[in-house]
Amino acid sequence: MPLSFRKLRAFWRSPPATKYPSLPKALSAWGPDARHQRPAVLLRWLVTEWCNYRCPYCPQTHDRRAEKGDGLTAHAFDNFPLETWLEAFDRHFKDYRLSLVITGGEPMVDRKNMPLLLDHFSAKESVECIRIDTNAWWKPEQFALKDISKIILMCTFHPSQTSEDEFMARIRRILDAGFRIGMINYVMHGADKDLFEDRRRRFRDIGVALHPNPLWGSNGTYPEADLAIMKSSLPEVDYLYRTGTQNPYGKGCLFPALSYEMDYKGHIHAGCMSEGGLFFDSELPKRPLEAVLCPMHSCVCLDKYSFLSGIERNISTNPLMEYKKALWDRHPERD
Numbered sequence: 001m002p003l004s005f006r007k008l009r010a011f012w013r014s015p016p017a018t019k020y021p022s023l024p025k026a027l028s029a030w031g032p033d034a035r036h037q038r039p040a041v042l043l044r045w046l047v048t049e050w051c052n053y054r055c056p057y058c059p060q061t062h063d064r065r066a067e068k069g070d071g072l073t074a075h076a077f078d079n080f081p082l083e084t085w086l087e088a089f090d091r092h093f094k095d096y097r098l099s100l101v102i103t104g105g106e107p108m109v110d111r112k113n114m115p116l117l118l119d120h121f122s123a124k125e126s127v128e129c130i131r132i133d134t135n136a137w138w139k140p141e142q143f144a145l146k147d148i149s150k151i152i153l154m155c156t157f158h159p160s161q162t163s164e165d166e167f168m169a170r171i172r173r174i175l176d177a178g179f180r181i182g183m184i185n186y187v188m189h190g191a192d193k194d195l196f197e198d199r200r201r202r203f204r205d206i207g208v209a210l211h212p213n214p215l216w217g218s219n220g221t222y223p224e225a226d227l228a229i230m231k232s233s234l235p236e237v238d239y240l241y242r243t244g245t246q247n248p249y250g251k252g253c254l255f256p257a258l259s260y261e262m263d264y265k266g267h268i269h270a271g272c273m274s275e276g277g278l279f280f281d282s283e284l285p286k287r288p289l290e291a292v293l294c295p296m297h298s299c300v301c302l303d304k305y306s307f308l309s310g311i312e313r314n315i316s317t318n319p320l321m322e323y324k325k326a327l328w329d330r331h332p333e334r335d
């Protein structure tokens with residue numbers, strides 16, 4: 001870890017701006033801060049596959065105790081105590097600023113460990129952003145959090161599991177409790193597509209951006225009707241990458257240099273790279289020291305392609321808020 005940190009810091013002091021001229025804005029947000037000289041790291045953590053919903057298109061196992069091999073289950077805090085996770089977080093990232101994405105499953109289904117986890121992260125000056133991906137089923141009063149100012153929610157609306165009115169009521173309650181919502185990820189299927197525009201306006205009226213997320217067709221492409229909705233409502237660059245129209249191959253990308261992805265077993269790898277390790281080891285897997293040239297011909301994940309040269313959207317350590325602005329700007333003339 002110290003080796004990685006020193007090399008990274010040296011890299012950030014002299015970023016390859018001439019090699020990737022369109023990335024300096026992202027570098028300035030994720031490079032060392034003026035006060036402590038700590039670079040930022042993005043960690044996407046699949047904390048659980050445990051979920052209260054049973055969406056028919058979901059590939060996850062949903063049950064908290066589902067066996068996942070090695071004697072481990074689908075839930076991080078059943079596999080290792082919360083304290084073990086927190087010790088590893090504090091040890092690995094003591095010299096960094098952290099932007100977290102906590103995803104599932106449904107992370108908020110664990111009403112015992114999540115408040116403790118969130119309070120721990122919120123109290124740390126080095127943690128700058130805590131994004132939680134949630135289906136928004138929970139009541140804010142069930143979580144007596146000490147501070148929610150660093151939390152931003154990505155709420156997914158699954159019409160197969162809840163009605164629009166029920167979901168809207170939950171979103172209102174979450175907003176009233178003071179939570180920030182970056183966007184509503186609207187999983188569209190069948191007739192839900194025809195309701196997109198009405199729902200987009202309805203959510204916009206309460207200050208929330210609706211993001212269309214149609215299911216892929218069986219042949220791995222989107223039907224024409226879905227493409228039309230995406231084209232009319234997504235920022236152009238997101239339409240191109242989400243639909244696979246734009247090829248990232250050979251473009252400079254900072255995601256592998258800035259990020260880790262981890263699961264509920266503690267398996268962790270750098271960015272989109274395959275070589276990994278275990279979170280509880282003494283060192284984390286090495287990240288590239290600079291932007292890499294993308295080796296893939298498609299990248300449909302918003303969290304990832306937003307770090308590409310030519311896009312460079314993530315100019316703060318709160319990428320979801322940056323995307324919310326882009327989604328919001330897409331529609332001002334219609335309202």
Ligand code: SF4
Pocket residue numbers: 051052053054055057058059060062104105106135158
């Ligand atoms: S809410 Fe998400 S994790 Fe839960 S069943 Fe639906 S798609 Fe799967």
Ligand code: SF4
Pocket residue numbers: 248253254255256271272292293294295296298299304305308
């Ligand atoms: S664009 Fe996607 S696949 Fe390519 S390097 Fe970046 S994160 Fe990896």
